[in-house]
Amino acid sequence: MKSLTHGATLTLLLLLNLLAGALALWSHSDAALAYRLAGKSWLYHRHAYDHSPLASLLLARPVSQWDEQGRLQLLSNHDAQFDTELLLADGSHSSHLRITIQGEWQISDGYLVLQSHHYSALPLDTIARGLLENQGDMLQQLWLGNFNRSRRLTLLTPEHLLLQEENRSLWLLTAEPNSS
Structure with missing residues (x-):
C-alpha cells in the first residue's frame, strides 16, 4: 500500500481539523443542548x-x-x-x-x-x-x-x-x- 503524499496528508489533516472544530461548536450549541434534553x-x-x-x-x-x-x-x-x-x-x-x-x-x-x-x-x-x-x-x-x-x-x-x-x-x- 502506498503512503499518502505530503499534499494528501495535509488535506486530510485540514479536513479532520475542520470536522473537530465543527463538532466542538455544535456540542455547545442550542441544538445540541435541546437534543440532550429532549x-x-x-x-x-x-x-x-x-x-x-x-x-x-x-x-x-x-x-x-x-x-x-x-x-x-x-x-x-x-x-x-x-x-x-x-x-x-x-x-x-x-x-x-x-x-x-x-x-x-x-x-x-x-x-x-x-x-x-x-x-x-x-x-x-x-x-x-x-x-x-x-x-x-x-x-x-x-x-x-x-x-x-x-x-x-x-x-x-x-x-x-x-x-x-x-x-x-x-x-x-x-x-x-x-x-x-
Whole structure:
C-alpha cells in the first residue's frame, strides 16, 4: 500500500481539523443542548419552611410550608408537560393540589423557554377544593406566570439540569431513571 503524499496528508489533516472544530461548536450549541434534553422526564422537589407572602395572600391565612414535588417532561417534538403536587400548610391546616400545565419548549441562547397552552388544577382534599373555588383564578395566574418564562439553563451532567430563575434562585432537576 502506498503512503499518502505530503499534499494528501495535509488535506486530510485540514479536513479532520475542520470536522473537530465543527463538532466542538455544535456540542455547545442550542441544538445540541435541546437534543440532550429532549425525550426526558426531569424530576424536582422544592421545599420552603419560611413565611410565604404570596401563598399567604392566596390562602388568606399565613403559610409556613410550601412543598412541590413534580416532573417536567420535555418531549422530542418540543411539547412540554409539567405536573406537580403542591402542599401549602400553616400550623393547623394544609392544602394538597395537583397542577398540570401543557405547552411547548425551546432552547434559545442557553435559556429554556416554556410557553403554556393548557392549565388544570385538581384539589386533593376539601381545603384545596375551597382554595380553588375562592382563589382558583389567582392561583392559575401565579402558576402560568411562573411557567411562561425563560430560565438560564446549565446541563451539569446528563442526569442533572440546573435552571436559574430571574430572581437568581436555582432549580435543580434530575433525569428520571429510565427516561430516554
